[in-house]
Amino acid sequence: MxxxxxxxxxxxxxxxxxxxxxxxxxxxxxxxxxxxxxxxxxxxxxxxxxxxxxxxxxxxxxxxxxxxxxxxxxxxxxxxxxxxxxxxxxxxxxxxxxxxxxxxxxxxxxxxxxxxxxxIGSLGVTEPDGGSDVSALTSIARKKGDRYFISGQKTFITNAPNADYSLVLARAQDENGNEKGLTHFIVDLRSKGVSRSVAMDKMGLKASPTGALFFEDVEVSEENILGKLGKGFRQTMQTFNAERLSLAAYSLGVMKACLDESKSFASSRKSFGKSIYQHQGVAFMLAEIYAKYEAAKWFTYNVAWEMERIESEGKGSMLLSGKCAACKLFATTAAREVTNLAVQIHGGAGYMDEYKVSRLYRDTRLGEIGGGTSEIQKLIISGSIMKEN
Ligand SMILES: Cc1cc2nc3c(=O)[nH]c(=O)nc-3n(C[C@H](O)[C@H](O)[C@H](O)COP(=O)(O)OP(=O)(O)OC[C@H]3O[C@@H](n4cnc5c(N)ncnc54)[C@H](O)[C@@H]3O)c2cc1C
Missing domain, CATH: 1.10.540.10 (Acyl-CoA dehydrogenase/oxidase, N-terminal domain)
Structure with missing residues (x-):
């Protein structure tokens, strides 16, 4: 290729x-x-x-x-x-x-x-009662004159503790309280009425701050609407396509690091008088890591290539929703399995933070959750293949 x-x-x-x-x-x-x-x-x-x-x-x-x-x-x-x-x-x-x-x-x-x-920017979609089900979100942007007033709460937002701006998805309402559809607002997080949590303690990716954002009648002008009123849901779905491909790319990096770390450890670590890679049990784990990494890599490169072609033809990436979801599902699952194998190859050392595979193991778990869980990817994939004739 x-x-x-x-x-x-x-x-x-x-x-x-x-x-x-x-x-x-x-x-x-x-x-x-x-x-x-x-x-x-x-x-x-x-x-x-x-x-x-x-x-x-x-x-x-x-x-x-x-x-x-x-x-x-x-x-x-x-x-x-x-x-x-x-x-x-x-x-x-x-x-x-x-x-x-x-x-x-x-x-x-x-x-x-x-x-x-x-x-520093962030994207505020997820809410305490609306994660997978984006359409269930309850943040509201009420119109008064040429201003909107946003109230609601976002959670698990990457960069929330230190971002300058957030793209906040809320239900827009006109002056009579009529629903105008989900809309993204670009919100200055120093605005009056915005508050945020401290960085949440989490399993991995500990340097990347994740937190909650709270909005209490936060005033924004019409100019802060991203594109057009009511287009937020579709914009989010298109953004998620790119995010899913990027999470597959992230998974490749994790698997490549696991492969390198595991090869090096399996050469230097000795048991029963020989390097551990000379035991078939360890050699098989290395082989599995390699096969999973290569399979995910070529799938991801292929989708990236197709997305580049589609974008250069001026077509929206929505055409690739099923493939982005499949590639994310495959690569993030493979990365979780690969980090598990890499820790196993390292034995007790793999459980120690001193070894990189320990961090990779904790970090990679988000791949199967963020940007839509694996279950949601399966719904998208099946929906997409059933539409094909
Ligand atoms: C570290 C981190 C960073 C994040 N960063 C951001 C960010 O920057 N911006 C942002 O907006 N969000 C962010 N998120 C939120 C993330 O996108 C959501 O956590 C994710 O979409 C899942 O939503 P949820 O947590 O509400 O899970 P839920 O929707 O409550 O799901 C719980 C379980 O139910 C399953 N489930 C739900 N519905 C179905 C269904 N229809 N069929 C089958 N199974 C189903 C799920 O797959 C999951 O297993 C982040 C999350 C984390 C952990």
Missing amino acids: DFNLSQDEREFIVSFRNFCKKEIHPFAEEADKKKEFPRSHYTKLGEAGYLGLLHEEEFGGQGAGVFLSTLAMEIVSEYCGSTFFSAGASAGLFGLPIKHFGTSDQKKKFLPDIISGKL
């Missing part, structure tokens, strides 16, 4: 890997322990060109395609899952809907600073 990367793209991949080794990897363990993601990391990722990969050059982006961005996400995830999630929530979950649906003023106002890493 030839994905026709240009010379510039190949060079970017080499320099970005070097950047991740130098700037991201050394920080990953410490950040995980301290549960901190310094702001300076966003600016570094901005300077390295990562945050702007999928954004247009006129706003400071690289104008790259989905395929190159998939490769870059895989690389960053090999070194630090928290970096992948926090950077992705800002430039991807917040930035890409603005790129795709925002007005030209919104793009000019928000994208340059998100791409440079000066501002």
